[in-house]
Amino acid sequence: MKKDFSEKNKKIKEAMKATHTRRQVQACRVFTLKINQKKLSLKQREALKMIFVEGKWLRNAIIAWTKESEDNKPWEYDGNLKSVPVKLRDGSYEQRELRYLAMQMRQSVLAEVIHNIKGLSAAKKKGRKVGALRFTSELKSLNLKQFGMSHKFKSKHRMKLRNIPGTVYVSGVGQIPGGCEIANAKLLNTPRGYYIAITCFIDKEIVEQKEMHYEIQGEIGIDMGRTTSVTLSTGEKINVQIEETGHLKRLQMKLARQTKGSNNWKKTKHLIEKEYQKLKAKRNDAGNKLVHDLLRYERIYMQDENLRDWHNKKVQNSCLGRVKAKLSGHPRVVMLPRTAATTKTCVCGYKQPMHLWDRTFRCEVCGYTDDRDIHAAKNMIRLGHQYQVGLGRTDFKLVEKE
Ligand SMILES: [Zn+2]
Incomplete structure (x- = not known):
């Protein structure tokens, strides 16, 4: 069992090294794709809405937990929890199940809170006046961490997103040059609809040719x-x-x-x-x-x-x-x-x-x-x-x- 583990670690290390070598000759570009609202089914609409609602519940639950006691450090929060307490209008709490928010997304919500809290304390150390981290009324973005797992292309204009039923129709794929490597992405919740901001790595040579034509x-x-x-x-x-x-x-x-x-x-x-x-x-x-x-x-x-x-x-x-x-x-x-x-x-x-x-x-x-x-x-x-x-x-x- 132990041997298996070291074998796996070795493979991860090698993969990371290979990625690092590739990145040196690559340029990073972010392309924003729009999810076509009109082509969403009712179930998909519900799932997209709930992913952000659950993300908000989780974020606020983490913030509330850190406010309970000085000893509650966000990095010690259990990100594996399947349900979170949600504050209702009358001030009471109700335990609610996280059904749409995938594990990686939960971890990214947690990582974001940790990042925010560290940012606040860094600003405080610099002598700036900072308040405590506030509760969120609406979550604006969620991370899709791993291309191929959390998000992938099913055809030229269709993407599969983790925990969203079926595939969604996206526009703007034409911006992504052929032959580039697709990496992580962000699912964005904006007043104009849902978007996917996708990070791509392109060979620097191709970028130069394209920009110098x-x-x-x-x-x-x-x-x-x-x-x-x-x-x-x-x-x-x-x-x-x-x-x-x-x-x-x-x-x-x-x-x-x-x-x-x-x-x-x-x-x-x-x-x-x-x-x-x-x-x-x-x-x-x-x-x-x-x-x-x-x-x-x-x-x-x-x-x-x-x-x-x-x-x-x-x-x-x-x-x-x-x-x-x-x-x-x-x-x-x-x-x-x-x-x-x-x-x-x-x-x-x-x-x-x-x-x-x-x-x-x-x-x-x-x-x-x-x-x-x-x-x-x-x-x-x-x-x-x-x-x-x-x-x-x-x-x-x-x-x-x-
Ligand atoms: Zn003169």
Whole structure:
């Protein structure tokens, strides 16, 4: 018996080592698939709903147990329990069976609580004010830990999920490139429905080929502004604002009229969340497209603006935050410091004072004139060159311009 055990451990170790070796030449990507609600059977609907309800019961039971006594450490909680106490409206408890939540999911709920508690105590040690871990009213995600066991593809668009009867129809599989290795996933519960965020490992070579297939162009400077969202050094102005819809505004007005906490209030609140998610998806989509477009350039110059300080509705409605987040840290992007005088500096080197409302740059010394934003975008490149030299970063070729 003992021999069997060591044999098994050895196999696990070897498998882990092999995985580690493979990961070094692989890149990690996460793809989100949507579960088609309309094609779900009644039983499947019930199972999906209950998985998250039971996950919530378990999470709250663990939190309640740790609150009972100082000695109750979450990592000592018995994750094998088949039922948990659930607090009812009148304050009493009822023992409820966990029928849909698979063993691995229970363990992942427990792991999440442990992770949260450790995070809180780490923040406390740093001197931040933290409260206790709160009870959850709705669980938003659950882990599907092992591809092939907790989740697998049954056909091109059908997936089998652990403890959900039959197979579910998913859309978005087309994003996953062929030949990649599928790993763990997350089952997401959102106001817009259920999703599966699936982690894949792809050969780095394939990723590069896929991301480099378009023609690379020279250099570009980007100015992010308060009035027009993005100005390029080529003179192109791109407005990347996605406004709140009239429907959303009407819902917000409705919510204000309703009694806080009532059932109708909750319904409206849910609809508002759904609208916000739609908006977010639209903004993300616009941001991704712009980033993809900009990455055709071999070198991208931009300034490390503090977008959060721009308390401006137009900026908040845009996808600038996402664009900046995706570009900063990219190997082909040069981020100029916040202090670089990209608006004031003239081609002759003179620093011309500028008011916020001056829309045209006009140099007092040499008479050079240009549109304010385009001038700033061009300056990103000019000052970017100096900045790079200052940093000693000359390891890449700069494109000559006439
Ligand atoms: Zn000048």
